[in-house]
Amino acid sequence: MAYNLLKGKRGIIFGALDNKSIAWKVAELAHEEGAIFTLSNTATALRFGEINELAEKCNATVITADATSVEDLTNVFTKSIEILGGKVDFVLHSIGMSLNVRKHRVYNDLNYEYLNKTLDISAVSFHKMLQVANKMDAINEWGSVVGLSYVAAQRTLYGYNDMADAKALLESIARSFGYIYGREKKIRVNTISQSPTRTTAGSGVKGIDGLMDFTERMSPLGNATSEECAMYCITLFSDLTRKVTMQNLFHDGGFSSMGMSLKAMNMYNKSFNCDCEEVSEEPISD
Numbered sequence: 001m002a003y004n005l006l007k008g009k010r011g012i013i014f015g016a017l018d019n020k021s022i023a024w025k026v027a028e029l030a031h032e033e034g035a036i037f038t039l040s041n042t043a044t045a046l047r048f049g050e051i052n053e054l055a056e057k058c059n060a061t062v063i064t065a066d067a068t069s070v071e072d073l074t075n076v077f078t079k080s081i082e083i084l085g086g087k088v089d090f091v092l093h094s095i096g097m098s099l100n101v102r103k104h105r106v107y108n109d110l111n112y113e114y115l116n117k118t119l120d121i122s123a124v125s126f127h128k129m130l131q132v133a134n135k136m137d138a139i140n141e142w143g144s145v146v147g148l149s150y151v152a153a154q155r156t157l158y159g160y161n162d163m164a165d166a167k168a169l170l171e172s173i174a175r176s177f178g179y180i181y182g183r184e185k186k187i188r189v190n191t192i193s194q195s196p197t198r199t200t201a202g203s204g205v206k207g208i209d210g211l212m213d214f215t216e217r218m219s220p221l222g223n224a225t226s227e228e229c230a231m232y233c234i235t236l237f238s239d240l241t242r243k244v245t246m247q248n249l250f251h252d253g254g255f256s257s258m259g260m261s262l263k264a265m266n267m268y269n270k271s272f273n274c275d276c277e278e279v280s281e282e283p284i285s286d
């Protein structure tokens with residue numbers, strides 16, 4: 001059911017690759033909620049992904065850009081304002097990539113050129129986007145910018161590698177730029193820290209199946225899906241959240257506040273065949 005939460009709003013959505021992408025779900029829902037927007041991704045993503053199908057469905061123009069290039073980003077904002085007929089109200093940064101992860105370099109044997117790329121693509125590009133938009137005055141007052149993060153920014157999770165450092169930087173940029181953008185132009189900047197999700201980027205995370213099973217068992221509400229993440233993004237783009245800024249907002253079914261759950265404890269006990277009694281899910285208060 002649509003609520004017209006984004007009626008009359010213009011936006012830019014970065015990072016839709018295929019129909020599993022979080023940005024893809026955000027675009028579909030933003031369209032349903034009445035927004036008009038442009039889509040952006042790299043030339044490679046355009047070649048191998050399915051973004052044109054999404055563009056057709058949402059009546060959106062695709063603008064090619066490498067998010068690490070200030071020139072490309074300037075072009076995305078300039079063209080978007082032209083195409084959409086005015087300044088934008090929301091921007092989604094749904095971008096992440098680590099060459100160290102791709103090339104199986106572990107955290108204590110990083111290739112530093114790859115690390116620079118990881119940080120540039122996955123975090124500094126967020127700063128570049130904000131700086132370009134601010135200098136161009138491309139976002140309307142009470143506009144909203146959202147980046148996607150992961151709990152590895154706060155807690156160490158096996159195998160997340162240098163992306164953990166990128167997410168910590170991404171969240172810090174949201175706070176630092178959020179202060180300036182809020183003070184000067186009443187624009188919100190937040191990150192959403194999403195549950196592990198089976199997307200192209202997500203599948204690159206070491207042991208994603210076990211991780212998703214673990215977080216599902218640990219989270220009282222279960223893992224958040226990409227569709228649910230899209231719903232949360234829409235609320236942050238809407239006028240219902242005008243005073244939310246500089247936050248890292250966990251969207252993870254409660255995982256980030258847990259230490260051990262009953263479901264995870266039962267699974268753990270089973271794993272080493274201990275004769276510990278299986279605790280029931282039923283009446284239990286601790």
Ligand SMILES: NC(=O)c1ccc[n+]([C@@H]2O[C@H](COP(=O)([O-])OP(=O)(O)OC[C@H]3O[C@@H](n4cnc5c(N)ncnc54)[C@H](O)[C@@H]3O)[C@@H](O)[C@H]2O)c1
Pocket residue numbers: 015016017018020021022023041042045065066067068093094095096097121148149150193194195196197198199200201202203
């Ligand atoms: N999938 C998960 O488990 C999960 C969990 C938490 C956060 N996130 C974050 O969500 C965001 C979206 O990822 P996703 O899971 O939808 O996967 P995805 O693979 O569908 O999206 C990643 C996108 O980044 C784009 N990208 C890579 N390099 C780029 C560059 N130089 N310039 C512009 N775009 C570039 C890719 O083309 C792709 O569209 C990422 O920031 C990711 O870290 C994902």
